[in-house]
Amino acid sequence: AQSVTQLGSHVSVSEGALVLLRCNYSSSVPPYLFWYVQYPNQGLQLLLKYTTGATLVKGINGFEAEFKKSETSFHLTKPSAHMSDAAEYFCAVSGRDMRFGAGTRLTVKP
Amino acid sequence: GAGVSQSPSNKVTEKGKDVELRCDPISGHTALYWYRQSLGQGLEFLIYFQGNSAPDKSGLPSDRFSAERTGGSVSTLTIQRTQQEDSAVYLCASSLVSSRTRGANVLTFGAGSRLTVL
Numbered sequence A: 001a002q003s004v005t006q007l008g009s010h011v012s013v014s015e016g017a018l019v020l021l022r023c024n025y026s027s028s029v030p031p032y033l034f035w036y037v038q039y040p041n042q043g044l045q046l047l048l049k050y051t052t053g054a055t056l057v058k059g060i061n062g063f064e065a066e067f068k069k070s071e072t073s074f075h076l077t078k079p080s081a082h083m084s085d086a087a088e089y090f091c092a093v094s095g096r097d098m099r100f101g102a103g104t105r106l107t108v109k110p
Numbered sequence B: 001g002a003g004v005s006q007s008p009s010n011k012v013t014e015k016g017k018d019v020e021l022r023c024d025p026i027s028g029h030t031a032l033y034w035y036r037q038s039l040g041q042g043l044e045f046l047i048y049f050q051g052n053s054a055p056d057k058s059g060l061p062s063d064r065f066s067a068e069r070t071g072g073s074v075s076t077l078t079i080q081r082t083q084q085e086d087s088a089v090y091l092c093a094s095s096l097v098s099s100r101t102r103g104a105n106v107l108t109f110g111a112g113s114r115l116t117v118l
Helices: none
Strands: A003-007 A010-014 A019-026 A032-038 A044-050 A056-058 A064-068 A073-078 A087-094 A098-100 A104-109 B005-007 B010-013 B019-024 B031-038 B042-050 B065-069 B075-079 B088-095 B113-117
Touching: A003 A087, A003 A098, A010 A019, A019 A032, A019 A087, A019 A104, A032 A064, A032 A073, A044 A056, A044 A064, A044 A073, A073 A087, A098 B042, B005 B088, B010 B019, B019 B088, B019 B113, B031 B075, B042 B065, B042 B075, B075 B088
Parallel strands: A010 A104, B010 B113
Antiparallel strands: A003 A019, A019 A073, A032 A044, A032 A087, A056 A064, A064 A073, A087 A098, A087 A104, B005 B019, B019 B075, B031 B042, B031 B088, B065 B075, B088 B113
């Protein structure tokens, strides 16, 4: 069975600081990996995805994630946090179906 | 339709009552998922439908929960004899699955049905 683990249920950063949200996966086959974002009072939307090819994936709003097979990780980063980045972020792995992590709530302080 | 539609958007019920939650996926999407989002619990997988295949029910928390998908389109999630711990937001998502895209499918989520059991 495939699964993802998100390290840290809550991350707080200052505006302009680096954002790092951690995700580790477990998969018996080459995984397809995703990050979804849920802004306050909104539905989930895709941020970025890794399928095959380039291991550094760029998404919307300046976010990117790097697939590291040796570390079974797919951490999400953004060089400079903005107030509008405050949201809940979910890592997901796809096999026969789609499984999500528990989510990380990002708070951005002014 | 243009997006995934869920109804009702809010449901308040008394403990012990049955509830039905409806999901209308994007037209043509062959895969349909139900998740439960509880405070601090993330997205809990409930059930997955793909085409005519037998659904993956491995995430249903108890036999009080059931779901069906009629005609490969609309799905209904039924919770019998509701309990207070069933209170959560129930999310439906759909995706287009083909032999070409396989597991690389992007899910489109509905706005969710918020269930409150008193």
